[in-house]
Amino acid sequence: MTEQAHARTSDPWTSHAAAASLASDKIRESQSAVLRFLRRNGPMEDERLVKLYNGDPPQSPSGLRTRRAELVKKGLIADSGKRIVTKSGRKAIVWQVAPGAGR
Numbered sequence: 001m002t003e004q005a006h007a008r009t010s011d012p013w014t015s016h017a018a019a020a021s022l023a024s025d026k027i028r029e030s031q032s033a034v035l036r037f038l039r040r041n042g043p044m045e046d047e048r049l050v051k052l053y054n055g056d057p058p059q060s061p062s063g064l065r066t067r068r069a070e071l072v073k074k075g076l077i078a079d080s081g082k083r084i085v086t087k088s089g090r091k092a093i094v095w096q097v098a099p100g101a102g103r
Contacts, residue, residue, distance in 0.1 A: 027074065030057055034067040035076055035097065043080045043096035047087070068095060076101045 027035070033055040038044070041052065046068060050061040059067065071077040078098040083091045 027071070027076070030059060030063065031067045031071055031074075033057060033059070034064060035071055035101075038077065038095065038097050043082070043094045045084055045086065045092035045094050047092060049095075 034049075034053070037049070037053055037055050044052070046065050049068065050064050053059065053064055068077060072079075072095070076098055077095050080094045080096040082094040084094060086092050
């Protein structure tokens, strides 16, 4: 699956230029930071990722979940097959660095 950045038709030309400049085969620093964090800290669900992440660059909770989802689409992070129950009582996927994701 190829990831493509998009801008809304109502966005300014700068947003369209930024979207066009993002290469789908490269990962951004914010994505790289999330990948490094999971390599160092092991598999975890999004709730724990948000709670423990203190990396550089700083990222919002929704930003962390978005970066993790982008890394899943790129095949760098994968579902571990494990589930945990969150504080809200819902089951959550435990994410891990994908086997063969390289360094």
